[in-house]
Amino acid sequence: MKQPVHVQGCGLLSAVGRDRIDVVSKLHAGEAQPAVLALPDLGLGGRFLFRPLPTRLVPDGEERLDAMVYAAVDDALREARLSVRERRQLPVFVGSSSMDLGNIETQAQRRAEATTSLRLRKYGWSVIADRVARHFDLNGPRYSFSVACSSATNALLTAMAEVAAGRLEQALVVGVECHNTLGLHGFNSLGMLADDACRPFDRQRRGLVLGEAAAAVVIGRGDGRCRLLGGANRCDAGNITRPTPDGMVATMKDALAAARIAAGEITAVKAHGTGTEVNDTAEAEALHQLFGETLPPVSSLKPQLGYTLGANGLVELVAWLWCLEDGFIPATPNFRQPDPDVGIMPLQAPLPCASGHFLLNCFGFGGNNSCLVIGYD
Amino acid sequence: MTEVRIRASRAMAFPAVEPPRPLRDELRALCQRAPRRLNRFTELALIGALGCAQQADMPLPSDCALYLATGQGFADDTARLLEALLIEQQAPMPVDFINVSGSSAGFYLAQTLGLDSRNNTIAAGPASFEAALSLAWGALADHPGLALVGGVDVAGHPLADHRQRLGLAPDTGIVEISSWLLLDSRANATGASLVRPQYWGNFAEALEDLRARKPGPWSLGNGLTTSERSQLRALADEVLPAPDSGQADTLSAYAIASWLEKKPSTGPLLHLNGDGAGGYYLVELLP
Numbered sequence: 001m002k003q004p005v006h007v008q009g010c011g012l013l014s015a016v017g018r019d020r021i022d023v024v025s026k027l028h029a030g031e032a033q034p035a036v037l038a039l040p041d042l043g044l045g046g047r048f049l050f051r052p053l054p055t056r057l058v059p060d061g062e063e064r065l066d067a068m069v070y071a072a073v074d075d076a077l078r079e080a081r082l083s084v085r086e087r088r089q090l091p092v093f094v095g096s097s098s099m100d101l102g103n104i105e106t107q108a109q110r111r112a113e114a115t116t117s118l119r120l121r122k123y124g125w126s127v128i129a130d131r132v133a134r135h136f137d138l139n140g141p142r143y144s145f146s147v148a149c150s151s152a153t154n155a156l157l158t159a160m161a162e163v164a165a166g167r168l169e170q171a172l173v174v175g176v177e178c179h180n181t182l183g184l185h186g187f188n189s190l191g192m193l194a195d196d197a198c199r200p201f202d203r204q205r206r207g208l209v210l211g212e213a214a215a216a217v218v219i220g221r222g223d224g225r226c227r228l229l230g231g232a233n234r235c236d237a238g239n240i241t242r243p244t245p246d247g248m249v250a251t252m253k254d255a256l257a258a259a260r261i262a263a264g265e266i267t268a269v270k271a272h273g274t275g276t277e278v279n280d281t282a283e284a285e286a287l288h289q290l291f292g293e294t295l296p297p298v299s300s301l302k303p304q305l306g307y308t309l310g311a312n313g314l315v316e317l318v319a320w321l322w323c324l325e326d327g328f329i330p331a332t333p334n335f336r337q338p339d340p341d342v343g344i345m346p347l348q349a350p351l352p353c354a355s356g357h358f359l360l361n362c363f364g365f366g367g368n369n370s371c372l373v374i375g376y377d
Numbered sequence: 378m379t380e381v382r383i384r385a386s387r388a389m390a391f392p393a394v395e396p397p398r399p400l401r402d403e404l405r406a407l408c409q410r411a412p413r414r415l416n417r418f419t420e421l422a423l424i425g426a427l428g429c430a431q432q433a434d435m436p437l438p439s440d441c442a443l444y445l446a447t448g449q450g451f452a453d454d455t456a457r458l459l460e461a462l463l464i465e466q467q468a469p470m471p472v473d474f475i476n477v478s479g480s481s482a483g484f485y486l487a488q489t490l491g492l493d494s495r496n497n498t499i500a501a502g503p504a505s506f507e508a509a510l511s512l513a514w515g516a517l518a519d520h521p522g523l524a525l526v527g528g529v530d531v532a533g534h535p536l537a538d539h540r541q542r543l544g545l546a547p548d549t550g551i552v553e554i555s556s557w558l559l560l561d562s563r564a565n566a567t568g569a570s571l572v573r574p575q576y577w578g579n580f581a582e583a584l585e586d587l588r589a590r591k592p593g594p595w596s597l598g599n600g601l602t603t604s605e606r607s608q609l610r611a612l613a614d615e616v617l618p619a620p621d622s623g624q625a626d627t628l629s630a631y632a633i634a635s636w637l638e639k640k641p642s643t644g645p646l647l648h649l650n651g652d653g654a655g656g657y658y659l660v661e662l663l664p
Contacts, residue, residue, distance in 0.1 A: 002519075089578060097479055101455070108463055124543075124626070125450050125479075125500030130654040139578030141656055143508050144500040146450060146479030154497055158512055165519050182455075182462055186474035235443070235496035237488035240475060250493075310479070366480030367487070368496055 002164045006224030007217050008082075011075030012318040013058070013068050014213035014305050015051035018075070024326045027319060028350050032303040032333035034197060034209045037184070048184050049194060051211030051306025062106045065178040066131060068214040073132055073174060080218035086170060090218075091140030093159045093173045094129040095152030097310030097364075099144070102178035102212075132174060140168070146310065149364030150233065151175070152215070153313030157231045157370060163219055170220040175314030179212045183309065190241070192276055198307070200273035200300035200332055201280050201346050203339035208274055211306015215314040226321050227375040229357070230259030236367030242278055243363050248286035251369040252359060259357075259373035266296050266373075267356025268329050270320050272363045273300025273346065274307055279363065284342040299347040303333045313362035313370065320360065324376045329353045379518045381573075382566040383662070385559040387429035388634035392623055393532035393539075393551040400424060407431075412485050414472050416454050418447075419482040422529045425555025426486050429525065433559050441523040441559075442495040442516060443486055446509035448502055448626020451477045452542060453533025482529070490525070503600030504652035506630040507660055510558070511574040517562035518573070527557035528630025543624070550623030556630035558637070569637055572645075572661035580605055583649070583657040587612060590647060596636065598629045598650025598658075609649060617646075633660060640664075 012018065016026040034049040058067040082090065129142035145155040152175025159171035187193050187208060194207035219228060232254030236247025256263060272283055287295060301316045308315045323330045332346035355377040362370045391398060400420040404411045407427040415423070422445065430437050454477050461467040475481060483496045495516065501508035506528035513524040532551045533539035540549055560571065577583035587609070595613040597606050610616055617636065629650050636646050641664045648660040 101459075105459065105463070108459065124448055124452075124502060126448070126502045126505070126652075126654075130502065133654060139655065141508065141511070141576045141658075142501055142652065142654065143512065146498050146500065147483060147496065148478045148480040151479060158497070158516075161519060162512070162515055165515060167515055182459055182469065182474075185462060185468040186458075189468050189474055190471050233495045233497070235484065235487040235493055237484055237491075237493060240481065240484050247493075364480055365475065365478045366484030366496075368480040368483070 003166065003221045004223060005160050005163050005219050005221060005228045007226040007228065007321065008220045008224065009076040009080030009218040010318045010321065011072035011216040012315065013053055013072050014315055015053060015211050016304055017054055018057055018071065020322055023319065024322050027304060027323055027330045028328060030331055030333040049209045051209055052179060053212055062103055065100055065103050065176065068178060069128060069132060069174060069176050070135055072214040072216040073136060073172065076172065076216035076218050077136065087138065089140050090138040091168055091171050092129045092133050092138055092142045093155040093171055095145040095155035095175045095310055095314065096128065096177060097146060097148050097151050098177060098180050098183055099125055099146065100127050101182060102180040105180050128176065138172065147364060147368045148366055149309050149312055150362050150368040150370040151310030153362040153370040153372060154233050156314060157233055159219060160228050160231065163221055170218060172216060172218050173314060174216045175311030176214040177212055177308045177311040184210060194275060197334045198275040198303040199334045200271065200275045200302060201284060201339065201342050201344045202335050203337040205275045205277065205280060207276050208307045211308045213305060213308040213311055213315040215311060215318045217314065217318065225376060229261060229373045229375050231255045231370065231372040232258055233370040236369055238367065240366055243282045243367060245282045245285035245289060247367055247369055248283060248363060249289050251371045252286065252290050255371035255373050261357050261373055263290055264294060265357050266359050267353065268297040268299065268358055270316060270358060270360040271298050271300045272361040273302055275302060281342060283361065284344045288343060297329060297347050297351055298344055299330055300332045301330060317360060324353065327352060327354055379521060379562050381514050381517050381560050381562045381571045382568040383558050383571055383637060384561040384566060384568045385429050385432035386634040386637040387425055387432060387557045388631050388638050389425045389428065389556055390552050390554045390631040393536055393553050395534065395536055397534055408489060411489065415485060416451060416476045418451050418529060418531045419485050421531055421553060421555040422482045422486060422527065423489055425529065425557045426490065426525060426527055429557035429559055430490060437490055437492065438523065439491055440494045441492050441525055442513065443483055443492055444509040444513045444524060444526040445483050445498045446505040446528045446627055446630065447498065447500055447530055448505045449530050453531065453539065456533065456542065502653040503598065503626050504650045504656065504658050506627045507574060507650055507658035510660060511576065511658065513560055514571060514573055517560055521562045524560045525557060526560060527555065528627025529555045530625040530627045545624060552623035552625040552628060554625045554627045554631050556634040558634060570663040572663065575659040577657045579655060580657060584608060593645050593647055596632045596646060596648040598648065600651035600653050605651065
């Protein structure tokens with residue numbers, strides 16, 4: 001028998017900070033100026049726009065990623081106020097696309113042997129989940145998801161299903177993406193990085209501005225203000241880098257059906273909204289197909305948070321939720337010129353909102369499409 | 378209560394050798410229109426999954442879910458890209474970068490097999506396959522249907538670098554794996570029954586619960602320590618020999634699929650494994 005699932009605690013470290021009041025204030029103000037990262041050590045003349053964490057939040061070094069994750073998890077666990085028993089049996093679901101690549105790069109750059117062979121100490125896709133469990137003495141099962149940009153969303157959807165069915169009482173879900181040069185150069189080689197700013201749905205959109213963040217949520221059964229009503233994951237296996245509107249529509253419809261919510265009941269959409277030509281065009285067409293003439297307000301958080309790749313679904317859920325708690329839906333900064341081929345004007349100013357149903361989209365490489373429906377009151 | 382059955386299986390594992398065993402011809406024998414420019418991990422995943430699908434005696438429906446378990450994923454390819462970037466200052470080529478995306482193998486599996494449903498790649502150290510099996514079991518208990526669940530790990534080359542990367546002794550054997558089960562929880566499902574995988578957060582609790590189990594053939598995974606294995610051997614009437622000598626995080630997939638391919642008439646099979654971080658899984662199969 002399925003039971004309702006809600007969010008019991010959240011933590012977030014992102015380009016707009018860690019403290020909830022600070023984060024909400026920045027999201028309300030629409031601050032979205034990317035930093036310029038130069039990568040002189042590589043001799044490639046690399047100059048990339050990026051949305052990094054504020055330097056005061058975590059120290060640089062080989063354990064930077066761990067510090068990010070532990071801070072977000074610590075905040076989520078504190079807020080969830082679990083009993084000792086609940087905490088000890090808590091399972092951990094981690095979603096990330098680069099896992100601990102940032103740490104590995106730092107190690108490699110600092111060691112003499114990097115000149116001959118990379119020694120990837122304790123490499124494996126489950127290392128973050130194992131470290132979180134050990135650090136916080138959590139003894140439940142650990143699952144690590146790596147499915148590109150839907151990683152953390154799929155981790156959350158799976159945890160939701162396990163909790164809703166009663167197989168788990170609660171779950172800790174973590175999404176993390178830490179700065180790494182391979183990711184920056186990889187997306188650059190694909191010609192997907194913006195050279196001025198992230199402008200979702202804008203006629204002048206030129207691509208992604210990557211970012212880094214760690215987010216954590218504790219979910220459990222019962223009623224709460226933020227209810228995870230349902231979601232869906234599907235694979236649109238047509239083209240590995242070009243999503244189709246049909247694939248997106250099918251996923252959004254499945255998510256709404258799982259949540260038992262009609263499209264007309266959606267208060268607003270948190271779009272995936274990457275700022276790339278291909279993704280925004282496909283997502284806009286999908287939203288028009290699904291909602292027809294009654295498209296609800298649409299916003300993208302990527303100009304402010306950066307595109308946090310495998311973590312983005314969870315990072316943006318927490319940011320969206322904190323804004324709702326403060327009574328508004330965040331706007332999409334950097335939008336200047338409507339694109340007639342897209343036909344979507346994202347929110348230009350924060351929209352007062354105290355409750356409703358929200359569709360949160362997350363579409364990854366490999367046609368890995370995931371959508372989540374939440375209720376807030 | 379929904380019952381989850383294993384409709385088909387494919388056990389595939391072989392020792393990693395230098396130079397690596399070529400896979401392309403093997404893949405083309407199974408699928409003439411196999412995608413090109415794949416990495417070794419995806420080629421091996423496709424060979425195993427296509428072999429399992431062929432055993433099913435039915436075309437896979439598009440809503441068959443996919444759970445791909447791996448401990449190391451594309452470690453070798455990622456290391457190669459990093460070396461090129463950090464040492465030779467060469468940016469990754471687009472196709473190489475896409476091939477180390479965590480969803481790429483799942484995408485090509487879905488494309489080749491005609492699947493459009495849930496698609497996940499999951500890791501949990503040496504118990505990655507058990508973890509994926511556990512989540513697939515849950516999904517099929519909630520929504521009757523099919524799920525293809527596989528364990529895939531490849532070796533990096535040269536093998537000495539791969540061993541070093543994983544912290545293994547220079548003489549440790551490495552196994553490459555692509556072993557798959559097709560799970561079916563529909564009303565008309567046939568095949569061995571998969572009991573809901575059980576998890577314990579420490580070995581003492583696992584051992585206590587296992588003392589009450591019926592004797593049967595036991596299979597011990599490579600995530601167990603020597604001490605844990607000897608304690609479990611003392612409980613068991615029969616312990617199946619390890620399927621292959623060598624290291625791979627998803628060796629359990631091969632152990633379970635191998636047992637099924639022998640079409641056992643007695644059982645149950647009790648497969649116990651550790652995740653290398655204090656967690657233990659029991660997978661129980663009823664023939």
